[in-house]
Structures are given as C-alpha cells and as structure tokens.
Amino acid sequence: MSDEQESAVQELPLMGAGDKLRAAREAMGVDIEHISAQTRIPNRHLEAIEKGKFDSLPSRTYAIGFARSFAREVGLDDVEIADEVRVELADMQSHRAVMAAGMEPGDSAKLPSAGLAWFGAFAALLLAAGVVAFVSTYFGAGTGPGPLIAEGNAAEAEVDAALAENSAGATGPLSSAGQVVFTALEDGIWVRFYEDGGERLLEKQMSSGESFELPAGVTEPRINTGRPDAFAITINGQAVPKLSDEPVTLGDTPISAAALLARADVPDSAIPAPN
Known part of the structure; x- marks a missing residue:
C-alpha cells in the first residue's frame, strides 16, 4: 500500500x-x-x-x-x-437476533446487557446449525453420510479461489445466451444435470473445485441436488447468486443462463441481446 x-x-x-x-x-x-x-x-x-x-x-x-x-x-x-x-x-x-426478540431501538430500559445479547446470538447460531444439520441428514438427495461442513474459512477460501479462476477465464458480459458453469465448493456433492425430458448431461458426486459447463445448445437444462448451497455459479465468468444459501432438495429446477438471470433479478436492460 x-x-x-x-x-x-x-x-x-x-x-x-x-x-x-x-x-x-x-x-x-x-x-x-x-x-x-x-x-x-x-x-x-x-x-x-x-x-x-x-x-x-x-x-x-x-x-x-x-x-x-x-x-x-x-x-x-x-x-x-x-x-x-x-x-x-x-x-x-x-x-437482528435482539430485534427479533421484540426489542425497541433507542429504549435503554429494554436493551439487554452485552453478555445477554451475545449469549442470545450464540444460542440462535446453535439452533440454526442444528436445523441445517437435520435437514441435510434427512432430506438431502444423495449427499452421502459425511457431516455438513459449516460455512467458515475453508468455504471462504474455495469461493475466493473460484472468483480468481472465473475472473481469469471471463469471456464477456452477462447474457441470456452466456456460458453457465457450476463449481462445487465442497467434496462429495451429489448432483444430476439433465435436459427437460430426461436426457442426462452429468450425474455424479463432484469434488471441491470441480466444475461443469453446460454444453452449448443444450435444451432447457435442469438440476437435481440436495446441496444447491455448495455450488458457485458463473455466467461468462461472472458470479451470479447461488440457487439457495441453504441445503435444500431441488428437483427439475431450470438452470439456463436466462433462468439464472431471472432468479437473480437482473433487469432486461442490463443483458445484451444475443448476436
């Protein structure tokens, strides 16, 4: 600096x-x-x-x-x-945890002590982790017996590496006809990519850092996975929001560039028309 x-x-x-x-x-x-x-x-x-x-x-x-x-x-x-x-x-x-408990900002008589606030936040985090682990164990589609890896330094490093790789390989602006790439952020993530109608494109357990590019000309591509939170997604090398930030079973979910941009609420005026 x-x-x-x-x-x-x-x-x-x-x-x-x-x-x-x-x-x-x-x-x-x-x-x-x-x-x-x-x-x-x-x-x-x-x-x-x-x-x-x-x-x-x-x-x-x-x-x-x-x-x-x-x-x-x-x-x-x-x-x-x-x-x-x-x-x-x-x-x-x-x-947010304090506000959810009904506290009114600015009312010093109702504000909890610092220790109580931190204890409440810690308890809320433990509860959320328990719910996520339960959902992953009983409702994840083919995620295997391994424990759910909490978001932390390892996941952050994977995202950072994916961003660097995507930046180096970026091919152009966001486009409804752009190249879609899914990158696994954890090991052993089961996923099935297929076309509408059942034509299978890929079905396997992907390793951390492993990527899959939707083939050019594929018709209405779909995804089935129990860990949409474990996939980084790019269009023409630019990151777009995940399909979900939580482990939840997705089936028959459209994943074309147009569908992903629609989920991300990208305005039509920001998307160049395909040549």
Missing part, C-alpha cells in the same frame, strides 16, 4: 471495512467501475461493500470473498479486511 493510501485509511481509526476499502480506492483515484472491471464483481455488490451492507450480498461467503478481492485490488491486507467483515457480519446477526 502506498503512503498516501495508508494515510487515507488511517485518518479515521473507527472506520469499518467498507470505509477503508472506499478510502483506499479514492486514494488510488479510481472509480467503482474500474474495480469492477478488474475483479469481475458487479458494481452493485462493490457499492454495498463500501457502505458496509455485507448482509445484502448473496451469502456470507460471497461477502467475505468479494471484500478480499476488493482489498487486494486497492492494496489493503485482504486477510485483515476479511476478519473485519466477519466481525461486522456477526454484529449484524446479533442485532
């Missing part, structure tokens, strides 16, 4: 991760569009990161992976930024 960037970042000691990234970008004299072009991360996600709205991104792992890529591009320590994003996400989750 240059002296100018370091000075800009250190001006406000209480800056959040998003503020530090924005300050470093401005010190470099570049705009969001430049960072987006270098990292292949959509502008709206970069803007959300700079505003500290990490919970508005597709998932926790994407928030941390995107922030790390952003940090490297502007010369900041990506490990330090990733740690700060984790802390901010934990604070957001704790705040």
